[in-house]
Amino acid sequence: MNNGNEILVTGSGIITALGIxxxxxxxxxxxxxxxxxxxxxxxxxxxxxPVGEVKLSNEEMRALLHIGSSTITVRSSxxxxxxxxxxxxxxxxxxxxxxxxxxxxxxxxxxGMDQTELVYQKLFETEAYNDYIDLNDCxxxxxxIADYFNGFTSVSTIVTACSSAANALIxxxxxxxxxxxxxxxxxxxxxxSIYHLNGFHTLMILDNKLCKPxxxxxxxxxxxEGAAYLVLETTEHAVKRGAVSRGKLAGACNACDAFHLTAxxxxxxxxxxxxxxxxxxxxxxxxxxxxxxxxxTGTPNNDLTEGxxxxxxxxxxxxxxxxxxxxxxxTSASGAVEGVISLLALENNYMPVSLNFxxxxxxxxxSPVSNPLPKKPLKYILSNSFGFGGNDSSIIxxxxx
Amino acid sequence: xxxxxxxxxxxxxxxFQYGEKILIDRSNEQESLAExxxxxxxxxxxxxxxxxxxxxLCKAGFLASEALTNGNIDKTTPKTDMGLILxxxxxxxxxxxxxxxxxxxxxxxxxxxxxxxxxxNIITGELSIRNKILGESMFYxxxxxxxxxxxxxxxDTFNDSTLCSALCGWLDVANEEANVHMFLVKRNHSPx
Amino acid sequence: MEELMLELKNEIIKVLxxxxxxxxxxxDDDEMFSKGLGLDSIDALELIVxxxxxxxxxxxxxxxxxxxxxxxxxxxxxxxxxRKK
Numbered sequence: 001m002n003n004g005n006e007i008l009v010t011g012s013g014i015i016t017a018l019g020i021x022x023x024x025x026x027x028x029x030x031x032x033x034x035x036x037x038x039x040x041x042x043x044x045x046x047x048x049x050p051v052g053e054v055k056l057s058n059e060e061m062r063a064l065l066h067i068g069s070s071t072i073t074v075r076s077s078x079x080x081x082x083x084x085x086x087x088x089x090x091x092x093x094x095x096x097x098x099x100x101x102x103x104x105x106x107x108x109x110x111x112g113m114d115q116t117e118l119v120y121q122k123l124f125e126t127e128a129y130n131d132y133i134d135l136n137d138c139x140x141x142x143x144x145i146a147d148y149f150n151g152f153t154s155v156s157t158i159v160t161a162c163s164s165a166a167n168a169l170i171x172x173x174x175x176x177x178x179x180x181x182x183x184x185x186x187x188x189x190x191x192x193s194i195y196h197l198n199g200f201h202t203l204m205i206l207d208n209k210l211c212k213p214x215x216x217x218x219x220x221x222x223x224x225e226g227a228a229y230l231v232l233e234t235t236e237h238a239v240k241r242g243a244v245s246r247g248k249l250a251g252a253c254n255a256c257d258a259f260h261l262t263a264x265x266x267x268x269x270x271x272x273x274x275x276x277x278x279x280x281x282x283x284x285x286x287x288x289x290x291x292x293x294x295x296x297t298g299t300p301n302n303d304l305t306e307g308x309x310x311x312x313x314x315x316x317x318x319x320x321x322x323x324x325x326x327x328x329x330x331t332s333a334s335g336a337v338e339g340v341i342s343l344l345a346l347e348n349n350y351m352p353v354s355l356n357f358x359x360x361x362x363x364x365x366x367s368p369v370s371n372p373l374p375k376k377p378l379k380y381i382l383s384n385s386f387g388f389g390g391n392d393s394s395i396i397x398x399x400x401x
Numbered sequence: 402x403x404x405x406x407x408x409x410x411x412x413x414x415x416x417f418q419y420g421e422k423i424l425i426d427r428s429n430e431q432e433s434l435a436e437x438x439x440x441x442x443x444x445x446x447x448x449x450x451x452x453x454x455x456x457x458l459c460k461a462g463f464l465a466s467e468a469l470t471n472g473n474i475d476k477t478t479p480k481t482d483m484g485l486i487l488x489x490x491x492x493x494x495x496x497x498x499x500x501x502x503x504x505x506x507x508x509x510x511x512x513x514x515x516x517x518x519x520x521x522n523i524i525t526g527e528l529s530i531r532n533k534i535l536g537e538s539m540f541y542x543x544x545x546x547x548x549x550x551x552x553x554x555x556x557d558t559f560n561d562s563t564l565c566s567a568l569c570g571w572l573d574v575a576n577e578e579a580n581v582h583m584f585l586v587k588r589n590h591s592p593x
Numbered sequence: 594m595e596e597l598m599l600e601l602k603n604e605i606i607k608v609l610x611x612x613x614x615x616x617x618x619x620x621d622d623d624e625m626f627s628k629g630l631g632l633d634s635i636d637a638l639e640l641i642v643x644x645x646x647x648x649x650x651x652x653x654x655x656x657x658x659x660x661x662x663x664x665x666x667x668x669x670x671x672x673x674x675x676r677k678k
Contacts, residue, residue: 109520111492120501138492139542156550157542159492160522167539174557198504199516203638204655254537258479258529261517263634273481273535388517389526391538439612450631453612510646513638514609 006235006250007173009397010243011091013083014340016226016327017052021086026344029352034326036210036222042192043118046201048208051192052224052328054079065148072131074112076227077144079333080189083227084145091231091243093183095151103154103181104146105172106229107164107188109332111138114193145189154181159332162295163254163387164188165228166335166395170252172232182237187229187336196331197223203262211298213322214307214368216359218298224328228336230343247343250380250398251282257390263301268309270392271295275313275382278394284380286314289396291351293342293383294368296322297329306384307364317366319373325355335385339395342381346399349375377401402552403559404586407473407566410465412581417441419468434577438464449531456496456518458574459527462487465583466528466568473585474566476532484536484567485525486555491575492542493521528568536564546571546580559588598669608643609636621666626659637662649677 014021017035018028028035036050041057056064061078065085088094095102112135119129134140142157158168165188172186200206200223207220230249238245255277257270264270279286295306310317323338330337345351354368379399386392411418415437417425425444427437438460442452445467452463470476474483496518503512517523522540529538537558543550555569570583602616605625609632623629626637637658644650644661650672652658661671 117501121505137494137542139490139544143544154550155544158539159520159542160525160538160540161520171539171554171557174561178553178557178560180553180557195501195504195519196516198511199500199513199519202511202513202516202642203635204513204641204653254539255481256485256525256529256535256538258526258533258535260530260633261523261526261635269479269535387522388520389522389524389538390529391522391525450612453610508646510642512642514635517635 005177006248007176007232008235008238008245009230009247009249009343010233010238010245011087011093011231012229012246012340012343013086013090014226014228014337015054015079015082016330016337017054017224018327020082022340022344025341026348029326029341030350032353032355034210034355036328042194042197044194044197046197049197049201049206050210050222052222052330053192054225072135073144074135074141075114075191076108076110076112076189077135077141079191079225079227080106080141080145081148083187083189084149084185084229087185087229087231088149093231095149097151100182101153102151103175103184104142104152105156105158105168105184105186106142106145107158107168107332107335108138108141108190109159109161109164110190110193110196111141112136113195114191117193117195160391161387161389162329162331162334163385163391163393164332164335165337166385166393167254169230169249169335169339169395170254170393173249173252176232176234183231183233185229185231187227188333189227190330190332191225192223205299207298210356211325212356213294213296213298213325213354214303214361215357216361218300218303220299221297222324222328224324224330226327226330226333226337228333228340230336230339245400247346247400248398249395251278251284251396252394253277253281254391254393257392259390262388264305264386266305268305268312270390271306271309271384271386272312274392274394275309275384278382278396282396284396289318289380289382290378291345291381292318292320293338293381294320294322295384295386296324296354298322298324302386303361304363307361311365319351319369320366321352321354321369323352335383335393335395338383338385339397342383342397346378346381346397349378351378403556403589405589407585407587408469409582409584410468412461412465412579417464434579454514455527456493458493458495458521458572459518459524461574461579461581462524462528462572462583463531465570465581466532469568469583469585470532474532479533479535481535482563482565483534484558484564485528485534485538486558486567486569487525487539488541488543488551488571489521489573490543490545491573493519494575524572537562555586564588594669594673597673598665601665601669601672604643604647605640608639619665622664625662625664644672647678648672650675
């Protein structure tokens with residue numbers, strides 16, 4: 001990629017089980033404080049599954065955002081607005097105050113189900129809850145987030161399960177290179193819901209203890225929730241408006257595993273193609289990667305196939321970790337949430353560890369980073385997000401240096 | 402534009418149309434959407450038992466893509482230069498409702514098979530498995546049918562990838578109605 | 594046992610949407626997964642739900658499902674021994 005065409009990140013925002021904002025997030029990561037805990041806010045009978053809940057009720061989030069009681073909101077939108085606020089403030093952008101074309105692309109799958117599942121039966125009996133119908137669908141949530149800020153010239157939603165936010169970043173990059181927007185804000189948001197907690201439970205891929213990514217005795221996922229957005233623009237545009245670069249989106253690739261709807265192929269062809277494609281798209285070779293933010297959900301299947309794909313691609317697998325042991329699997333938001341964390345790692349030259357690890361998987365020749373490594377300059381981080389349907393995405397984040 | 406349309410398939414008003422030709426017209430039949438899709442499956446003499454496990458969105462996409470790919474592509478060879486770019490406005494609403502029914506009422510038995518289909522991009526999974534498509538796959542949920550935005554996204558995708566072809570289309574399936582327009586799209590020139 | 598095996602065959606056809614398959618097409622001792630009906634991991638999960646719904650049998654380890662669903666006969670024996678409904 002030539003310098004004029006680089007995609008810069010000029011702002012970012014995040015909210016997860018670790019707290020609101022990048023500072024709280026980084027503090028928890030560096031001090032190895034996980035955000036996974038018993039269910040507190042979600043009204044689920046499945047209290048046995050630890051989750052990565054954002055430690056705020058909907059009412060508390062509404063208060064932070066000064067949203068009045070007469071406005072219907074859904075949890076995913078609230079998470080999204082909080083993260084987007086931090087991103088736009090850091091980038092110095094107000095979509096409503098500029099003539100520039102500022103697009104929004106958000107990845108989400110649960111939509112407003114956290115509310116509609118509670119009022120579902122009542123919808124058949126009374127019209128009092130009809131406003132929730134519009135907010136139930138994914139596009140409705142994105143629109144609610146966009147409307148809070150006003151001024152986005154285009155609003156799109158990507159719904160590809162756990163790779164949604166990563167794909168939003170890829171599409172954003174495409175839009176900028178095609179000159180279809182001056183700035184693109186991309187990312188994702190997702191809240192917990194009874195609907196998908198039960199769904200994952202019925203697929204028998206949840207762990208009823210803390211998840212153990214890449215551990216021989218891993219049992220499954222801890223679900224999480226959160227949101228993150230990145231403000232993206234070309235170098236040329238950023239320089240013109242005097243924006244500060246926080247990092248770069250150096251390369252990306254999306255590939256199809258084409259094996260099974262929920263499991264990955266035994267040889268990890270989809271993950272392999274996605275990682276290889278992203279590295280090639282960035283004009284790099286595998287040896288340039290300093291750290292891998294793995295998809296690492298902690299399921300027997302994912303960690304094995306992702307591990308095998310890494311061993312195929314890298315002569316020596318670089319330091320690798322799964323952040324999901326800190327924040328849970330934030331599903332549609334994970335590509336952006338973990339992207340923001342990857343950028344923080346690059347900025348601080350520190351690789352977050354993979355918690356709850358004790359025994360190397362017998363099929364793999366590497367272990368994740370379980371103890372902090374000495375600080376060293378980090379230049380490129382590869383971040384993986386693999387979704388159901390074999391939708392596999394990898395993104396390379398680069399530091400400014 | 403960097404791509405051209407090779408062929409098209411439309412499923413609207415209980416008619417199955419390939420290009421300009423209506424192949425199957427069941428607009429006068431009193432049948433459910435599932436029965437309509439089964440009838441097309443049998444008329445096309447397809448042999449893919451997994452079809453019957455799919456939700457309505459996947460069935461619609463499967464039937465349209467079979468019409469587009471028969472004789473056109475080799476379904477046995479993995480293709481890293483072929484992709485899937487699909488759109489709709491209702492996401493996986495039909496499957497969502499059916500899954501919800503398995504979690505309502507006194508007896509609470511969420512169905513894993515139904516849950517899997519509560520993701521609109523599962524259709525890209527089904528079509529990629531059937532046709533061995535390993536290239537880029539995306540599913541977009543737009544506010545409404547917007548052909549300009551759809552073409553913009555498709556051409557953007559081809560601008561920055563090594564895709565040579567893709568199955569693309571709009572598939573709204575909800576409330577026992579299907580509004581499906583699918584295309585096989587090819588790059589105008591091979592990438593250097 | 595014959596009656597239970599027929600019942601299971603009908604349930605499997607219904608729950609797994611096995612179109613065009615009749616109970617007489619399913620052999621009592623045929624492998625259901627890798628060959629035979631060619632069922633996959635999601636089908637196994639659906640059968641686990643069916644065992645709980647119809648017979649009150651709760652399975653928490655998906656790996657156990659593989660053993661129980663080896664064939665109709667093996668499945669019927671397990672259901673007969675463990676059913677609560």
